[in-house]
Amino acid sequence: MTDLFLPDDDTLYAALLARDPAWDGRAYVGVSSTGIFCRLTCPARKPKRENCHFLPTVAACLAAGYRACLRCRPLRPEGDGDPVVTRLLAALEADPARRWTEGGLTAMGLDPSTVRRSFKRQFGQTFLDMARQARLQAGLTTLAQGGRVIDAQIEAGYDSPAAFRAAFARHLGLPPGSFRANARLRADWFDTVLGPMIAVSDRTHLHLLEFADRKALPTELKRLHASCKGDMGFGRLPPIDEAEAQLTAFLAGRRARFDLDLALHGTPFTCRVWQALQELPAGSTVSYSELARRLGRPEAVRAVARANGANQIAIVIPCHRVLGADGALTGYGGGLWRKQRLIELERAYAQTERTPA
Known part of the structure; x- marks a missing residue:
């Protein structure tokens, strides 16, 4: 059982140099020359190998006397401080049936490619994919409450029954009538x-x-x-x-x-x-x-x-x-x-x- 034990320092230092996201949140590096600790994905200049002390948890870093890095912010979940993510999640919650497009993001003064990267990094999917799922879930709620397929289609914001059925089939693998x-x-x-x-x-x-x-x-x-x-x-x-x-x-x-x-x-x-x-x-x-x-x-x-x-x-x-x-x-x-x-x-x-x- 691997539990809280980490692999050897050479493996972790290689992950630090590569900014490997597979280790983000599962290992941290304390830097003896600065007294701070970072995520392995920190964008700051990489410390020398002899100055690195790898630890499994934030608590272990703090107990060892390290201070949290102000660039990668290991004390906060990734993405919490991203105003783009916060703004769009609030907009999606307020109107889950809205049809989002890249043009709509641009009209809000946002760069679609930046939005795409932020959401992929934080949630493993794009904002537009998340918005499409929210629309389908609104329709699913209507069906779960005994509503008709046409009502679910309208609630999900689809004008065409064929488009709703096709989207539903892609998402759940079965059309609503099944x-x-x-x-x-x-x-x-x-x-x-x-x-x-x-x-x-x-x-x-x-x-x-x-x-x-x-x-x-x-x-x-x-x-x-x-x-x-x-x-x-x-x-x-x-x-x-x-x-x-x-x-x-x-x-x-x-x-x-x-x-x-x-x-x-x-x-x-x-x-x-x-x-x-x-x-x-x-x-x-x-x-x-x-x-x-x-x-x-x-x-x-x-x-x-x-x-x-x-x-x-x-x-x-x-x-x-x-x-x-x-x-x-x-x-x-x-x-x-x-x-x-x-x-x-x-x-x-x-x-x-x-x-x-």
């Missing part, structure tokens, strides 16, 4: 600090929990739709309410573990991998090879990786806790920026469990 009223499985969405998530449940078990912008979501929903023979609709059932409540508490630092009834759609080996992931305590990490060894299948590293990637209940089945053999971030369906945030968040849980009562 969803039944009073179905056994119901789909709904809710907001989190890491972005909107879509959940699917029956009356007793959670079947899917994914970030709305995950590229594999349409495929996952198609597969789930086929497995239940099309008996899927929109709406909120008790497992979704409970998932939202527990996830909100987890992301707020108030709950380290989940207690949800899950319906696992996978082969016996895949389900074993998912169950092993759930046994990892918050704040710990593991490599694919180590997870394979724990399952008694040290030769099945690739199969473990495939099972990890096939997980369709994000965060609750914590596939974000699997790192590369060298401790670096590896692919994550929800985006590496979310994986980084989750690992950083969970360090507080790890520190609490280590603190003697």
